[in-house]
Amino acid sequence: MTRRGILLFAFIVAFASFTACAKPESPKEPEVSGQVVDGLRQIILPMGSEAPSLIVYRGDYVSFQTEGSTRRSFQVEALNIDEALPLKGEKPYIKFKEAGEFEYLLAGQRGRIVVKELEGNNYTELRSAQAKELIETVQPYILDVRTAREFAQGHIEGANLLPISEFQHRVNELAPHKEEPIFIYCRSGNRSTVAAKILLDQGFERVYNLRYGIIEWAGEGLPVQK
Secondary structure, eight states, X not given: OOHHHHHHHHHHHHHHHHHHHOOOOOOOOOOOSSEEETTEEEEEEOSSSSOOOEEEETTOEEEEEESSXXXXXXXXXXXXXXXXXXXXXXXOOEEOOSOEEEEEEETTEEEEEEEEOOOOTTEEEEOHHHHHHHHHHTOOEEEEOSOHHHHHHOXXXXXXXXXXXXXXXXXXXGGGGTTSXXXXXXXXXXXXXXXXXXXXXXXXXXXXXXXXXXXXXXXXXXXXXX
């Protein structure tokens, strides 16, 4: 083989090796809509003829804001949601408690909303029996993200109270526990999911969430402290 042939052969082999090792980029996942502020996911719905596609997490408490001063109807039939936006009153938010893909109507215009489960290599959802075993064997740092009133009515022994409404502003207080397993719970597993996402975004290494909250825990006869 000539020198030129040898060089050409070497180039072909090197190129083939490079292309074999190169991995195609995985498609980028669509971003979750809005941003979490004081425990609420705030989403601004624009004026216009089309209802935008939305993505939220299961467990999100969503505060919808609308451009302009006109109130508009918001309906998700499959989730029994029928409200006028912007929401008013003591609870100006909508809870998304069920994962899935749903059609919604915004002032008569059809849109799509995806309610996705929180996932991650360092995130685990537990049922009550699993949580009891975790507490007994691993002894995680326990967080209750309900209100002070709910906490006083009954909580899991050893729990530390940090209400979801204060969570973002006080998350730095948890820095000493960043490398420890953290077990979070609330009433039914919604607020705790919001808190878990905040911790994951902050780089906490092991986060456990009581999927159905203290309702399931107490309902199975597990101890509640007052």
